Amino acid sequence: MENPTLRSEILAIVNADAVTFVGHHHPDDLHDESLHAAHVEPFAVVRPSNTQQVSEIAKLASRHGLPLTPRGSGTGLSGAATPVPGGIVISFSRMNQLLEVDVDDHVAVVQPGITLLELNEELAASGLRYPVYPGELSGSLGGNVNTNAGGMRAVRHGVTRQHVLGLELVLIDGTVVRTGARVMKSSSGYDLTQLIVGSEGTLALVTEITLRLSPQLAHAVTILIPFRSVENVTRVVPSIVASGLEPSILEYLDVLTMSAITSEASLELGVAKDVAAEAAAYLIVMLETRSSEQLEFDVAALAELVEKAEALDVYVLAPGAAIRLIEARERAFWVAKASGANEIIDIVVPRSSVPSFLSEAGEIAERHGAFITGCGHVGDGNVHLSVFLSDEEKRRVFLHELFSLGVDLGGLISGEHGIGRDKQAPFLALTDPTLLTIQRKIKAVFDPEQLLNPYRLLDDRPLP
C-alpha cells in the first residue's frame, strides 16, 4: 500500500502535522462506535484546515480513484465513518469553529468539526441555543448533518433536518458550492440542502453549516413518572403530545434500563421503595417555558394527565438529579455496550404503534432466544433496543424479523443512527427497489465513480 507519489501529493495540500499514513495512524481514527467496527487502516488520515484544502483532497481522490471517507468525531453507531483500506479519511477535527452567531436572524454558521458541546457552550451568552439534542455531546455537527441526528428533544424541536438552513459543500470534483440561505422559507428550486442532510457523506463533503437557533427558555423542570407497565407509558404519550404542553423531552425507560443507568450513575431519584417495586417502566418529561408562572400551570396540567393514566406517582426532580438522569439516559448506549449487547437498533415506528411494536418484539425475541432491553424517544416513536444474542446467523434472522415488524407497522429502519454498514441488510431488503434505484441514480449524479464514503448505505459491496 506504499505510494510515494500519493504521499507527496497529500503533503503538498496539508502540512505534515495534519496527516498520518498507513502504519502510523491514531487508533481512534480507525473506527466509529458501531458494535461491529473492526479497526481498518486507510492509506491516509488527513485533517484539512479549510475548504480549499478539502477541495484539493477531493480533486486528488478523483484523480487517483481513491475512496474518501468523511469523519467527524467518530461517535456514529452504524459504521458510517469506518475507513476503507487504501483510501483517504478526511477528518474535520481541525475545522471546528463557530464562524458566526447572528442574533437577529437566530442563525449560527459553523464548521463541521465543532461538537454539540462546544457549540452550545459558545452560544450560552447569546440567549440562543441549538435545540437539537442527540445526547452524545461530543458528536460533531457535520456528523449530525450527515445522519440527520435526532435525540431526545425531537418531540418538540424537531431533528437536525429542520435546523439546517444552508450548507457549503465540496463536490467530488473539488467544486465548492453553497446551498440554501439564511431564511426559513424557500420555493426556489429543488432543496439540495435537505437532500444532503442524512446522506451519510455519500453525496458531498459538508464544509460549513448554517443552523437555525432557538431562544433559550428560562424555566425548566424534569419530571419522573413510574408506571405499572410499558403499555401504560406508551398509551399516555399521545395525550401528552395532544395537550399542547410541548414537552422538550418525552422518554421512556424500561425498568432494567432504568436500574442499569441509575446504578451506573449512582443516581438517587427519591422514588419510594414500594413504588419502585411496582414500577415496570418510567416516563421522563421535561417542560421548558418562558415564565415561572407558566411552568407551574404546565406541571399541574401534566400531573393531572398522567394521574388519569394510572401513573404510580409523579416526581418533580431536583435540578441536579434531573441533569444527571438525562445524562445517564444518554449513556444507556454505553451501559448496553458494557453489558455485552450484540446489537443496538433504533427503529422508528408511528408513535401509536410503539405498544404493539414492543409487545410483538418481545414475543419475537422469546421465539429466537434473544434478550432485548430498551428505552426510547417514545414521544416520536423512536425505539432503542439492545439486543443480546451472540450467534451471528441467529441474530441476522432475528433482526430481519424485528425490522420487518417495524416496517409492517409503518416504520423505518433507523430513526437517527443511520444505515452505515450495520443496517444495510434490512435497509436494502425492506425498501421498495424503485426507491433504491432512484437513490442510486441520485448518488451517480453527485459521485459517478462512487468515491464518496463508498461501501455504506446503498452500496453493500464487501470492503476491499
Added chain:
Amino acid sequence: MENPTLRSEILAIVNADAVTFVGHHHPDDLHDESLHAAHVEPFAVVRPSNTQQVSEIAKLASRHGLPLTPRGSGTGLSGAATPVPGGIVISFSRMNQLLEVDVDDHVAVVQPGITLLELNEELAASGLRYPVYPGELSGSLGGNVNTNAGGMRAVRHGVTRQHVLGLELVLIDGTVVRTGARVMKSSSGYDLTQLIVGSEGTLALVTEITLRLSPQLAHAVTILIPFRSVENVTRVVPSIVASGLEPSILEYLDVLTMSAITSEASLELGVAKDVAAEAAAYLIVMLETRSSEQLEFDVAALAELVEKAEALDVYVLAPGAAIRLIEARERAFWVAKASGANEIIDIVVPRSSVPSFLSEAGEIAERHGAFITGCGHVGDGNVHLSVFLSDEEKRRVFLHELFSLGVDLGGLISGEHGIGRDKQAPFLALTDPTLLTIQRKIKAVFDPEQLLNPYRLLDDRPLP
C-alpha cells in the same frame, strides 16, 4: 391538434365526464393566478379519480411523449400550472378526500386535490389542525406541497416542507411509489419526500400526502401595532422572535397596503385618528396559547416589548375584527391585482436584512420610475411587493436589479410562490450554475424525456 387515437386512449382510462378536449375546456383550467398567465389550450384536461388512473395517464404521456401538467386549484401565482399546447393537464379536483385522521400520531392522510379550507373544516372536531396557513384557503394541498407553500404562520409553525411526512407518487413511467413514513425522525436513506416538496410538479405526480398535524390551541388574540416607520417595525421583529413568545403570525403592512385592504374590506379597527395620521406601518401579531392565563401574560410581555420600540399604540382587536383583518391581509394580492400591479414578488431575505432591503428597494424603484407597495411575512423575511411599472423591458431591468439586491443580501428569489415561468429569468440568472446543473441532472433521473411540467423552473424553453 386533433388526435382520435389519443382521445380514445384517454377515454379508456377515465369516463367521458372526467375529461375535456381542446376547444371544449373550461376557461378556469387554462391558467393560474399569475399576472402573466395567458390562457393556453392543452389537448386534454383529465380529472382522474384514483392513483391507478393517474398511473395510466403517466404511461400514456410517456408512450406518446406528451407534456403532462399537474394542476391543483390553480391558485398559484407563478405560472407553474398553466397548460402546454398539445399536452395533457392532469387536474386533481376529483382526488380531494381526507383519507384518514390519525389522532394518536397527529397525522392526516389526504389526496392532493383537497383544499386547505376543506382540510381544516374536516379536522375541526378532532382537536387537531394543519397549522400551515398560506392564506389562499382554496389552494390545494397538492399545490401546497409542490410550491412548499409558507404563509403567515411560518414564523412559529414552519412551512409545508416541515409538515410533509410522506408521499405517494406516480413516476412518469407510471410506477407508484411511497416515500417517507408516519414518523418524525428518519435516517434511512436520501429523503425523497423532501426532494419532491417544492419541485413544482417537475419530478413526480403527488397522489397522496401524509401530513403532520398540531394540537389546536384554545386561546388566541390578534394585536395591531402602529409604528411611525417601516424601519421601527422591522427593527422590533427580532426582539419579538427572540422573546420566546412564539407568535403564530407576525406580519407587517405598509400604510398604503393597510388602507387599501381595510377600505376594500370596510374594516374599522378602532385606531385613533391622530395615531392613524402618524402611522407609516403596522405590525399584526397573533398569539395563541393553551391557557387563558398564559395568554394574558404573553400579551402583557408583548406590549412591554413594542412600547420600548416606540410603538404608537397597541390595539388588542375584537375577535371578529381580527379574523377580518387577517382575511383582508390575505386578499392583499387581489387588491394589488385590481389596482393594476404589473408584477408580484415574494422575495425572501434574512429577517435582519428586511430594513435594508426595503430601503434600498425604494431607491431602486425611484431610479427606475417604478412604484412599489407591500406587506410581508416580516417574521421570516418574506417580503411581498406589488410592482407598478408597465413598460415590459424597463420592468425586466428593474426586477433584475431588485432580485440581485435580495440575493446579495443572502436571500432567494421566492419564499413561497415558486419559480414557475414568471421567476425563471432571475432564478436562472442568479443561481450558481453548478447548482442548476445538479438540479437538471436530478430532473433527468426522474423524468429523462422532460414530460413532467415542462417549460417551468429549470426549463426555460419557450412554450411550443
